Amino acid sequence: MSSKPLGVYVHFPWCLAKCPYCDFFSLAAERSAIPHRAYADAMLRELERRAAELDGHTLTSVFFGGGTPSLWEPKELGRVLAAIRAAFPGDAVEVTAECNPSSFDERRAAELLDAGVNRVSLGVQGLERERLGFLGRLHDAEGALGAVRTALRAGFARVSADLIFGVAGESPEVARREALAIAELGPTHLSAYALTIEPGTRFGALAKAGKLPLLEEELVARSFEVVGRALEDAGFEQYEISNFARERHYAAHNLAIWRGQPYLGLGTGAWGTVPRAGALLRYRNAPAPERYLTASATAPLWEISELVSDAEAVDAETALRERLMLGLRLAEGVDLARAERETGAAGLTHEREKTAERLVRAGRLVREGDTLRIPKSAWLFADGVVRELL
Ligand code: SF4
Structure with a gap:
């Protein structure tokens, strides 16, 4: 399997x-x-x-x-x-x-x-x-x-x-x-x-x-x-x-999904992110039930069509940023090595590294080996931490 x-x-x-x-x-x-x-x-x-x-x-x-x-x-x-x-x-x-x-x-x-x-x-x-x-x-x-x-x-x-x-x-x-x-x-x-x-x-x-x-x-x-x-x-x-x-x-x-796993979206208005041709593709079915119900059986599935209103490749840097954005909301944080391996982008660029060090000193971020996480005491500021980091 x-x-x-x-x-x-x-x-x-x-x-x-x-x-x-x-x-x-x-x-x-x-x-x-x-x-x-x-x-x-x-x-x-x-x-x-x-x-x-x-x-x-x-x-x-x-x-x-x-x-x-x-x-x-x-x-x-x-x-x-x-x-x-x-x-x-x-x-x-x-x-x-x-x-x-x-x-x-x-x-x-x-x-x-x-x-x-x-x-x-x-x-x-x-x-x-x-x-x-x-x-x-x-x-x-x-x-x-x-x-x-x-x-x-x-x-x-x-x-x-x-x-x-x-x-x-x-x-x-x-x-x-x-x-x-x-x-x-x-x-x-x-x-x-x-x-x-x-x-x-x-x-x-x-x-x-x-x-x-x-x-x-x-x-x-x-x-x-x-x-x-x-x-x-x-x-x-x-x-x-x-x-x-x-x-x-x-x-x-x-x-x-918060850990970055792909998912298939079905139905009108559904978003999906799936692997296609060696990369990730994000698409959205048109948020219009009539269109969905009557779409022809040959309407293109992975590009903009009667059925699909949005479709774009998720590049490596975007995928990495999303991993950080979602993963930092988790108590377990983000496994940077895994995120790098799976997205192909650098986790902590030189600039992000400097910001991360500052946030660690301020008690807003914790770094343990490959894991980066926001401590619970700083969850109220999570949005700001992510914004600064990215
Ligand atoms: S409109 Fe429907 S989907 Fe939206 S919050 Fe109310 S019940 Fe939920």
């Missing part, structure tokens, strides 16, 4: 409503208006053609992201998953589906398990009615906690929950209590992100007009610290700046 590992990311773009902070490619739609079957059919066509050109890879993980994949008829999601499993060899593959509490219940849990999903990631986001309303979420606290309980009872091997902190009006103490309330239910993994205001979103427009209430930066930073500490005290390991796992139940798909 080949040892070339490959993850597969599947994008399902539809949601019941568009959250005002969301800058993912997602579209609000009624359940009945979603082309469940046609979308799976189009994806099978895409998969067959892409897989034929990716011989010799071993499947390591599948991630159904969105959008809201728990809205997809599980039968159709299952057809796509079965085809992915048939296209690439691979045992013990982690299969994650992102689920929203508003479209996840016992029946959906059982159907997803049947389809072959073994990990769910639930968009809890918060546990206060007012804040959930502000974030445009369709569930309430009980719905969110109930979804986590349902997933655990249903028997998924791994259950993760997403939490957003740093929202106007939310004290660090409330953020801490919410993280603990979810942790106490027993999920294997938690992601906790500070709310970010992205251009192109409703919140982005409101912020630009000065009409969006925001939490002071100091309180956001404090929330980050107290949430991290509380989850570590509760037995979770903060293995990435925003991600926590119990007993090494790391998010296999994301961790592989």
